[in-house]
Every structure is written in C-alpha cells, then in structure tokens.
Amino acid sequence: MAKTAIVTGGGSGLGQSAALRLAQEGINIAVVDISEKGGNETVEQVKALGPDAIFIRADVSKAQEVKNYVDKTVEHFGSIDYFFNNAGISGSGKQFLETDIEEIEQIVGINMLGALYGLRYVAEVLVNNGGGAIVNTASSAGVIGQDTVVTYSATKHGIVGMTKSLVAEYAKDGLRVNAVAPGPTETPMVKAYFDANPKMKKSAEEGIPQKRLGTSDEVAELVAFLLTSKAQYINGDVIRIDGGFTSTK
Ligand SMILES: NC(=O)c1ccc[n+]([C@@H]2O[C@H](COP(=O)([O-])OP(=O)(O)OC[C@H]3O[C@@H](n4cnc5c(N)ncnc54)[C@H](O)[C@@H]3O)[C@@H](O)[C@H]2O)c1
Numbered sequence: 441m442a443k444t445a446i447v448t449g450g451g452s453g454l455g456q457s458a459a460l461r462l463a464q465e466g467i468n469i470a471v472v473d474i475s476e477k478g479g480n481e482t483v484e485q486v487k488a489l490g491p492d493a494i495f496i497r498a499d500v501s502k503a504q505e506v507k508n509y510v511d512k513t514v515e516h517f518g519s520i521d522y523f524f525n526n527a528g529i530s531g532s533g534k535q536f537l538e539t540d541i542e543e544i545e546q547i548v549g550i551n552m553l554g555a556l557y558g559l560r561y562v563a564e565v566l567v568n569n570g571g572g573a574i575v576n577t578a579s580s581a582g583v584i585g586q587d588t589v590v591t592y593s594a595t596k597h598g599i600v601g602m603t604k605s606l607v608a609e610y611a612k613d614g615l616r617v618n619a620v621a622p623g624p625t626e627t628p629m630v631k632a633y634f635d636a637n638p639k640m641k642k643s644a645e646e647g648i649p650q651k652r653l654g655t656s657d658e659v660a661e662l663v664a665f666l667l668t669s670k671a672q673y674i675n676g677d678v679i680r681i682d683g684g685f686t687s688t689k
Contacts, residue, residue, distance in 0.1 A: 442467065442491065442492075443466075443521040443522060444467065444468045444470065444513065444520055444521050445522035446470045446472060446510070446522070446523050446558075447470070447472065447524040448472040448473070448500055448509075448525055448527035448554075448558060449473060449500075449527030450479060450482050450526075451475045451479040451482055452475070453627030453629060454622070454627055454656050454660065455482075455524065455526045456485075456656070458524050458656075458664065459485075459524075460485055460486065461657070461663070461664045462522070463486040463490070464489060464664075465664060466491055467491060467521075469482075470493070470494055470512070470513040470517065470520075471495045472509045472527070473497065474497065474498065474500075479495040479496075479497065480495050494513075496508070496509040496512050496513070499550075500527045500554030500557065501549035501554045501557075506554070506557040506558055506560075507557075510562055519565070521572050521573070522572060522573050522574070523563075523573075523574040524574075525555050525558045525559060525575065525577065526575075526577040528554075528577060528595075529547060543591070547595055551592065551595035551596065551598075551599075552595040555598075559576075559602060562574065563606065566614075570614050571614020572615065573615075573666070573667045573668070574615070574618070575619065575663050576599045576617070576618075576619045577619070577620055578597075578599040578619040578620065578621040578678060579593075579596040579599075579621055579622060580621055580622070580682050580686050581596045582599055582600050582621055582678070583596075583600070583621050583680060584686050584689045596621075599619055600619055600621075603618060603678065607676035616671070616672075617676060618674060620662055620663060620666070621682065621686070622681050623653075623681070623683060623686065624648070624654065625659060626653045626654065626655055626656070641653075647685065648684065649685070650683030650684055651683075652683065654681060654682065654683060659681055
C-alpha cells in the first residue's frame with residue numbers, strides 16, 4: 441500500500457521540493473500551508489507525478505488547526521507514515537533589542553509551538569500505528585549563534601532539543617526523528633531577499649566554504665533519505681546541509 445506523508449510549509453521552498461521528491465517515491469502527500477495558492481500548486485504538481493495529494497489549510501501556530509490537519513490526513517489516506525515538520529518564518533533581521541514583542545511571539549508561535557503541536561498530534565498517530573519517521577527543519581541558526589536572529593535561533597535550537605528528546609521517549613515504539621539544519625538555501629523567501637539586496641547575497645556566498653547557496657532540491661534529497669527506510673538506523677540526529685558553513689564556525 442502507498443505510504444502517506446504530511447508536509448507542512450508544503451506550498452513553497454523546502455516543503456514544496458520535499459513534497460515533490462517524496463511523490464517521486466510514490467508517496468501520497470498531505471500538503472499543509474497557510475497559503476492556499478502555494479499549497480494547491482504543490483498538490484497539482486504531486487498529482488502530475490502520480491500519487492494522491494490533498495491540501496489542508498492551517499496556521500501551524502494554532503493547536504486546533506494542527507489537530508485538524510492530522511485528523512483530515514488520517515480521514516483521507518487512512519494513516520500517516522512520514523512527517524516533514526517544516527513550516528517556519530524568518531525574522532525582520534533587526535538587532536534583538538530593537539525587536540518588538542509581537543515579532544518574538546510570532547516567530548516562537550510558528551517555528552517552535554507549531555513544530556511541537558505537529559509532533560504532539562502526528563507522533564501520537566505514528567506511535568499508535570507501530571512507528572514512522574519524522575524530519576524537523578532546524579537551521580544553521582539551530583547549531584551555531586549568529587547576529588540578528590536571536591529569536592529565530594532560539595526556536596531552531598528548540599527544534600534540535602525536541603528532536604533528540606522525542607527519540608529518547610519513543611524510539612522503542614518505532615519512531616525515528618531527525619532534523620535537517622540547512623544553511624542559506626535559495627528558496628523563494630531567501631531569493632526575494634537577496635534579489636533586493638545583491639550585496640548581502642555576495643557576502644553570504646563568500647561566508648560559505650563551497651561559495652554558493654544551497655538549493656531546495658538538495659535539502660529535499662536529504663529529507664527523503666531520512667524519512668524512508670534507507671535511513672533505518674539514523675535516529676535523533678541533526679544533519680547539517682550547508683556547504684561547510686557551520687563547520688568553519
Ligand atoms: N531557506 C533557507 O535558507 C532556510 C535555511 C534554514 C532553515 N530554513 C527553514 O526551512 C523552513 C522552510 O523555509 P523556506 O525557506 O522553504 O521558506 P518559504 O517561505 O519558501 O516556505 C515556507 C512555507 O511555510 C508557510 N508558512 C508560513 N507560516 C505558516 C504558518 N503559520 N502555518 C502554516 N504554514 C506557514 C509559508 O506559507 C510557506 O509556504 C523554515 O522552517 C525555515 O526556517 C530555511
């Protein structure tokens with residue numbers, strides 16, 4: 441029987457690329473996003489590759505909406521096998537002492553609580569079904585400290601903590617949970633920022649030993665590897681995919 445994956449933030453960037461890469465493996469996809477337009481686009485692209493797909497609109501920072509996307513996925517596909525817990529936002533790029541409380545609450549709400557709610561409801565289904573695999577999206581900022589990203593970095597270090605601790609509790613129940621930690625990757629979000637600030641792009645590339653940004657397809661390849669049975673004995677790990685960026689820090 442075909443497997444089913446939930447991909448949050450599946451309407452753009454890393455989530456969209458991962459959804460398409462998983463679809464190439466014949467996996468059905470529940471695309472979760474706050475953006476209807478992006479989510480529906482991904483659904484069409486997955487279907488064009490063969491597997492079934494549905495779009496479920498959710499704001500992942502709202503626990504009820506997270507419960508709803510999990511329920512809807514089980515209702516439509518019968519079960520869940522894989523979870524790419526990926527939706528997230530960056531910050532305004534201000535120094536921490538200039539950041540207002542609303543921005544802090546928003547980033548923590550989406551990146552940290554959104555990921556935790558997803559784990560709470562999806563892991564419950566996986567454990568009750570005898571297991572499954574999860575990949576959480578951390579970041580280079582979840583592995584090292586950087587300026588202008590204090591809140592974002594806090595949430596991404598949080599992703600690392602929830603990844604490791606969930607394994608401590610539920611690996612015995614067949615759960616595998618890993619995190620990916622991408623460096624600057626050319627997704628629509630980052631591309632728009634760098635198109636407007638070409639000098640920033642150049643300096644970002646210069647700070648990466650491989651002298652270029654990552655691509656969302658490169659991250660998608662890693663996510664697919666970690667989710668499927670090829671990575672059967674990799675558990676609780678944080679895999680950096682950053683062209684050597686954090687290795688030099
Ligand atoms: N692009 C990078 O350089 C990079 C590097 C490291 C980590 N990341 C992380 O990768 C993940 C994906 O980022 P991306 O670069 O693909 O960005 P993106 O903006 O291209 O995609 C993010 C998607 O998440 C959705 N989203 C935003 N808020 C949401 C909410 N409240 N509920 C549901 N969906 C929501 C957006 O609509 C969008 O479709 C994020 O967690 C980000 O922090 C990105």
